[in-house]
Amino acid sequence: MRRLTAPIVLALSLALAACSAAPAREVQTVSAQAAPQGPPRLIVAVSIDQFSADTYAQYRARYSGGLARFNQGVVFPSGYQSHSATETCPGHSTLLTGVHPARNGIIANSWFEPDGPRGDQPIYCAEDVTDPASSARNPVVSARHLKVPTLGELMKSADPDTRNVAVSAKDRAVMMMGGHRIDAAWWWKGGAFVSHKGVAPTPAVQAVNAKAAATIKSGAPALPIPAWCAPADEAVPVGKTTLGTGRFVLEPGKESAFRISPRMDTATVDLAIALVDEMGLGQGKAPDVLSVSLSATDYVGHATGVAGAEMCILQNQLDQDLGRLFAHLDAKGIDYMVVLSADHGGLDMPERMDRQAYPGAERVDMALAPDNLSKAVAKATGLSVEGPLVFGDAPMGDLYISRKLAPKDREKAVAALLTILRAHPHVAAAYSAAELAATPLPTGNPQDWSLRDRARASFHPGRSGDVVLQLDRAITPIPEPYPGAYVATHGSAFDYDRRVPILFWRRGIRPFEQPQPVDTVDIAPTLAAILGLKVRDGTFDGRCLDLDGGAGNTCGN
Numbered sequence: 001m002r003r004l005t006a007p008i009v010l011a012l013s014l015a016l017a018a019c020s021a022a023p024a025r026e027v028q029t030v031s032a033q034a035a036p037q038g039p040p041r042l043i044v045a046v047s048i049d050q051f052s053a054d055t056y057a058q059y060r061a062r063y064s065g066g067l068a069r070f071n072q073g074v075v076f077p078s079g080y081q082s083h084s085a086t087e088t089c090p091g092h093s094t095l096l097t098g099v100h101p102a103r104n105g106i107i108a109n110s111w112f113e114p115d116g117p118r119g120d121q122p123i124y125c126a127e128d129v130t131d132p133a134s135s136a137r138n139p140v141v142s143a144r145h146l147k148v149p150t151l152g153e154l155m156k157s158a159d160p161d162t163r164n165v166a167v168s169a170k171d172r173a174v175m176m177m178g179g180h181r182i183d184a185a186w187w188w189k190g191g192a193f194v195s196h197k198g199v200a201p202t203p204a205v206q207a208v209n210a211k212a213a214a215t216i217k218s219g220a221p222a223l224p225i226p227a228w229c230a231p232a233d234e235a236v237p238v239g240k241t242t243l244g245t246g247r248f249v250l251e252p253g254k255e256s257a258f259r260i261s262p263r264m265d266t267a268t269v270d271l272a273i274a275l276v277d278e279m280g281l282g283q284g285k286a287p288d289v290l291s292v293s294l295s296a297t298d299y300v301g302h303a304t305g306v307a308g309a310e311m312c313i314l315q316n317q318l319d320q321d322l323g324r325l326f327a328h329l330d331a332k333g334i335d336y337m338v339v340l341s342a343d344h345g346g347l348d349m350p351e352r353m354d355r356q357a358y359p360g361a362e363r364v365d366m367a368l369a370p371d372n373l374s375k376a377v378a379k380a381t382g383l384s385v386e387g388p389l390v391f392g393d394a395p396m397g398d399l400y401i402s403r404k405l406a407p408k409d410r411e412k413a414v415a416a417l418l419t420i421l422r423a424h425p426h427v428a429a430a431y432s433a434a435e436l437a438a439t440p441l442p443t444g445n446p447q448d449w450s451l452r453d454r455a456r457a458s459f460h461p462g463r464s465g466d467v468v469l470q471l472d473r474a475i476t477p478i479p480e481p482y483p484g485a486y487v488a489t490h491g492s493a494f495d496y497d498r499r500v501p502i503l504f505w506r507r508g509i510r511p512f513e514q515p516q517p518v519d520t521v522d523i524a525p526t527l528a529a530i531l532g533l534k535v536r537d538g539t540f541d542g543r544c545l546d547l548d549g550g551a552g553n554t555c556g557n
């Protein structure tokens with residue numbers, strides 16, 4: 001997510017659609033065909049933004065399209081984005097690098113480097129700060145902040161004929177999955193897929209953009225709601241309106257309503273398919289990588305929560321869109337391997353959790369907003385500076401102390417801030433940078449890591465805050481809801497935000513399910529072994545997962 005600084009109110013359509021078309025069932029015989037020999041010709045890496053293990057579990061029995069295919073694949077229902085700052089940029093940074101944010105440098109969606117040239121102005125995770133035209137708000141998109149290579153880059157180093165392609169609605173998802181050397185990188189901006197400055201849309205991109213533009217211009221009717229969504233279809237009061245019964249009617253000209261809907265995923269999948277054809281992906285001299293990050297689950301989760309009719313309709317559409325992508329690759333006879341995971345999970349909005357047997361969910365106390373923490377620290381210490389004494393971009397995560405204070409006074413401010421935070425009932429834990437720097441990098445089962453271990457996996461000196469704040473379980477860091485735009489979120493150190501499915505499928509793969517926890521940093525070493533890539537020891541933080549459920553071993557030993 002990108003935190004919103006101004007309320008955006010969308011007119012939510014409450015129109016009732018009577019149709020509940022059942023999706024056509026995908027033929028389930030694809031896996032049964034003979035297993036191909038040697039490495040796959042195409043890696044398809046799918047990230048579903050904000051696809052928690054809980055959402056996967058809730059809808060798994062309902063999938064009949066692309067998501068059903070993994071029932072004939074290898075299922076790790078307890079994958080972990082094991083770090084503490086469960087945001088989009090860090091989450092995407094682990095998927096194809098095999099490295100935790102502590103080492104890859106992507107600690108959050110945005111951070112501050114108070115000792116650097118930006119001072120107390122934010123830095124976006126996917127911007128080129130060396131370009132004077134770039135700002136956090138209007139970034140020149142780049143992977144410069146990512147300190148390690150992605151799988152696609154490692155493959156290109158081994159064989160320059162490999163094409164490394166990434167598409168998403170979000171620029172940061174493209175940069176973190178693709179990395180520094182991408183052959184085609186497309187993200188959504190202002191109603192069209194765009195790329196780096198000077199890169200003109202190819203005919204395939206132009207065609208997808210034209211189709212999306214026509215839909216936005218004309219508007220579109222409600223999306224079908226499957227009969228099995230009925231229990232979720234209930235209006236829940238939030239702010240001055242209700243959520244839970246939306247149908248995604250698209251008013252003509254409303255680009256944001258197109259983006260915050262399953263139609264954004266449909267367009268992204270259209271683009272992935274068009275690039276497969278235009279570039280001949282999976283049919284070249286070397287294996288290629290196609291990264292597809294689908295953002296609508298996240299946009300809709302933020303706008304309406306994760307448990308209403310809106311999310312149910314979205315899951316149905318997403319399943320069909322992924323089915324379309326896989327059917328296209330099947331029809332072309334491409335030997336591809338899919339991995340599907342997510343950048344983080346998510347939590348429903350507190351207003352619905354309150355009704356659904358979890359009254360402990362609350363919106364965060366404004367006292368934890370950086371401005372108010374500034375005042376509280378000033379009062380406790382008698383210190384004062386021009387500008388904010390404490391800054392950060394949310395009532396959670398990384399908090400920074402003004403560099404206008406002398407080092408000794410800064411220490412005093414850190415101590416006071418820790419005392420204030422640790423006494424607050426909405427706070428699970430708070431650490432100083434010195435405490436985290438002194439904590440060893442965690443290893444072993446991510447389910448059992450302490451809160452401090454989780455914070456350590458997100459800690460990178462020079463980027464992380466002087467103090468790191470972890471909110472308590474089910475405290476939503478949105479003090480006031482903006483229905484239709486921003487009511488629910490993720491970002492916590494708890495498993496509803498950390499736990500994501502990790503799913504693999506390739507034609508002929510022998511299906512199995514392993515419920516023990518694994519980590520998203522295990523994906524890159526697993527694929528590297530299957531591709532026969534030689535990488536230096538210490539490249540990955542994760543381990544190779546043996547995807548041969550029988551006597552064989554895809555990890556090569």
Ligand SMILES: [Zn+2]
Binds near residue numbers: 049050298
């Ligand atoms: Zn995300």
